[in-house]
Amino acid sequence: MQLTENQVTAIKRKRGELDMSITVLANTTKVSKRTLIDIFKHNHRNVTKNTFKKLNDWLIDE
Numbered sequence: 001m002q003l004t005e006n007q008v009t010a011i012k013r014k015r016g017e018l019d020m021s022i023t024v025l026a027n028t029t030k031v032s033k034r035t036l037i038d039i040f041k042h043n044h045r046n047v048t049k050n051t052f053k054k055l056n057d058w059l060i061d062e
Contacts, residue, residue, distance in 0.1 A: 001046070001047055001048070001049050001051075001052040002045050002046055002047075003039065003045045003046075003047055003052065003055070004045075005045075007055070007056070007059070008039060008040070008045070010059055011039075011055060011058075011059060012040065014058075014059060022036050022037060022040070028058065029054050029055060029058045030054055031051050031054050031055060035047065035051060
C-alpha cells in the first residue's frame with residue numbers, strides 16, 4: 001500500500017505535537033523504527049497493509 005504525502009505529513013505533525021521520538025512512536029504503533037526512518041527520511045511510501053493500518057489507526061485513535 002502507498003502512504004500519501006498528506007498521511008506522512010499528518011504522522012510527522014502528530015509525532016511533533018506529542019513530542020515523540022521515533023523510538024517511542026515505533027513502540028506505540030508497533031511499526032519498526034527502521035520502517036519509520038525509511039518513511040520519514042528516505043521518502044519510502046510503499047508499506048505493507050499491516051503497517052498502513054497501524055499508522056492510520058494511530059492517527060485516528062490518539
